[in-house]
Amino acid sequence: MSRAAFLENVYILGLKYNASVTSWFRSDAHNTAVGGVAHSAHRFGLGVDLVFDTPLTPTGNAAFVEDARRLGVKVIVE
Secondary structure (H helix, E strand, O other): HHHHHHHHHHHHHHHHHHHHEEEOOHHHHHHHHHHOOOOOHHHHHOOOEEOOOOOOOOHHHHHHHHHHOOOOOOOOOO
16 A cells, blocks of 8 residues: 555544544654564554544444455554
């Protein structure tokens, strides 16, 4: 997936689920400082961290994960 398509899909998810991006592209130094893995998608602009205005319920979480999957976005819950 291109970086542009990834960001468009994250934008769509953020609007639907009232989420904000808290981390996107990371430099090597910042990625190391926050404990990111060496080949983190953040290093290539293909990873984002989201925070939700309202915590998702288990049902809402499942819907978010399914919507993300349909858009080709992998979800990693931390």
